[in-house]
Amino acid sequence: MDLKPRNNSWKRNLYIVWFGCFLTGAGFSLIMPFLPLYVEELGITDHEELNLWTGVAFSITFLFSAIAAPFWGKLSDRKGRKLMLLRSALGMAIVMVLIGFAQNIWQLLVLRALLGILGGFVPNANALIATQVPVKKSGWALGTLSTGAVSGALIGPLIGGMLADLYGLRPVFFITSAVLFICFLVTLFFVSENFTPVSKKDALTTKQVFSSLKNKRLVVCLFFTTMIIQVATGSVTPILTLYIRELTGSVSNLAFISGVVASVPGIAALISAPRFGKLGDRIGPDKVLLFTLGLSIFMLIPMALVSSYWELGALRFLLGAVNAAMLPAVQTLILYNITPVIAGRIFSYNQALRDVGNVTGPLMGAFVAASYGFRAVFYFTAAVVFFNLIYSWLSFRTPQEK
Known part of the structure; x- marks a missing residue:
C-alpha cells in the first residue's frame, strides 16, 4: 500500500x-x-x-x-x-x-x-x-x-x-x-516513494477494483470523457494544414503558419491549466469539467465559419485554454472516487481510453473531411462533445451508488 x-x-x-x-x-x-x-x-x-x-x-x-x-x-x-x-x-x-x-x-x-x-x-x-x-x-x-x-x-x-x-x-x-x-x-x-509491495495473491482482481470504486457509473463516464477529449483534439490534426491552405490560398509560408496555428493551443494550456486546477479545488472539478465542455462546443462551431487563418488561430488558442482544464478535472474526479491501492490500475484504464481517442480522433476527422469537407469536421466534433456534455451532466446528477 x-x-x-x-x-x-x-x-x-x-x-x-x-x-x-x-x-x-x-x-x-x-x-x-x-x-x-x-x-x-x-x-x-x-x-x-x-x-x-x-x-x-x-x-x-x-x-x-x-x-x-x-x-x-x-x-x-x-x-x-x-x-x-x-x-x-x-x-x-x-x-x-x-x-x-x-x-x-x-x-x-x-x-x-x-x-x-x-x-x-x-x-x-x-x-x-x-x-x-x-x-x-x-x-x-x-x-x-x-x-x-x-x-x-x-x-x-x-x-x-x-x-x-x-x-x-x-x-x-x-x-x-x-x-x-x-x-x-x-x-x-530524485523521485521518492514510500511503498509496501503487494504479493500477487493479495492483489485485487479487476472485479474487486471496480467494486471498490465509490461511484462506478461516474468513473466509467470519466473514462469515456477522456476518450472524447482526445477524439476532439485529434480530429482536426489530419486536416489542419489543408484547411489553412483553403483559407489562405497559395502562400509561401504555409508550413510556418500551420505550425503556429497548431502550437497555440499548447501555449494557452500552459497558462490556463494550473489556474483551472486551482479553480476546481475551490468550486469543484465537476463544475469546471461541465463548464469547459460547454465552452469548447462554442469554440469549435465558429472554427467552421472562419475566413482567415488568424481567426482560426485565435479560436484554437481559446480552445487550448479551455481544453487544458478538462483532463486534470477528470483525473481529480477519478482521484475522489478511488483509494490509493487501486490508483495505478484506474489511471492506466483512463490512459488506455485516452490512447483509443488518440487513434480514433484523426481517423474520424479524416473520414468526415473526405466525405463532407473540412468545415464539417468542426461541426461533427462539436456534436460529439455535446453528447459527452449531456452524458457527463446526467452522470453527475445520478445519486452515488451505495
Whole structure:
C-alpha cells in the first residue's frame, strides 16, 4: 500500500516528475516532424503508400499502449509507481536507439508498437502524484503536472526539425534516446516513494477494483470523457494544414503558419491549466469539467465559419485554454472516487481510453473531411462533445451508488 509523505515531499516529487514528463513529451515529439521522411527513407516512396504507412506508424504506438496500459497499471499497484516510471523511461530509451537502426517499414512498425507497450511514463506520474498530494490541492497539482508533457510536446518538434536538418534523420533517434535516459536518471535519483509491495495473491482482481470504486457509473463516464477529449483534439490534426491552405490560398509560408496555428493551443494550456486546477479545488472539478465542455462546443462551431487563418488561430488558442482544464478535472474526479491501492490500475484504464481517442480522433476527422469537407469536421466534433456534455451532466446528477 501507499503511505502519504509526512511533509511537503509531494511538492518536490511533483516538480521532479513534471520535469520527467517534460523530457518524455519532448522526446516523443522530437521525431514527429520528420516521421514521414523516415518512412520514405525506409523505402516507401509512393505518395499514397507513404501517407498510409506514416499513419499506421503513428497510430500503432497508441494502439499498443492502450492494450498494455492495464497490465502496467496492475503491476504499479503491486510494485510501486516509481518502478513503473523507471521501467517506462529506460524501455523507451532503448527502443528509440533501435528505431534509429531500423532497415525497413516492418521493423519500424514493430519497434513503434514496442514503444507503445513500454510507454506509460505520464499516467504513472499522474498516479504517483495523485496518491501523495493532499486532496484539497489535487486539482492544482494535476493541472500543473499536465503542463509538463505539453511543454515538451511544444518544444520537441522545433528542436527535432532543427536537429534533423543539422545531423540527418537517424541521429535524432539517438538524441531522443539520450533525453529519455536522462529522464530515467532524474527519476532514479530524485523521485521518492514510500511503498509496501503487494504479493500477487493479495492483489485485487479487476472485479474487486471496480467494486471498490465509490461511484462506478461516474468513473466509467470519466473514462469515456477522456476518450472524447482526445477524439476532439485529434480530429482536426489530419486536416489542419489543408484547411489553412483553403483559407489562405497559395502562400509561401504555409508550413510556418500551420505550425503556429497548431502550437497555440499548447501555449494557452500552459497558462490556463494550473489556474483551472486551482479553480476546481475551490468550486469543484465537476463544475469546471461541465463548464469547459460547454465552452469548447462554442469554440469549435465558429472554427467552421472562419475566413482567415488568424481567426482560426485565435479560436484554437481559446480552445487550448479551455481544453487544458478538462483532463486534470477528470483525473481529480477519478482521484475522489478511488483509494490509493487501486490508483495505478484506474489511471492506466483512463490512459488506455485516452490512447483509443488518440487513434480514433484523426481517423474520424479524416473520414468526415473526405466525405463532407473540412468545415464539417468542426461541426461533427462539436456534436460529439455535446453528447459527452449531456452524458457527463446526467452522470453527475445520478445519486452515488451505495
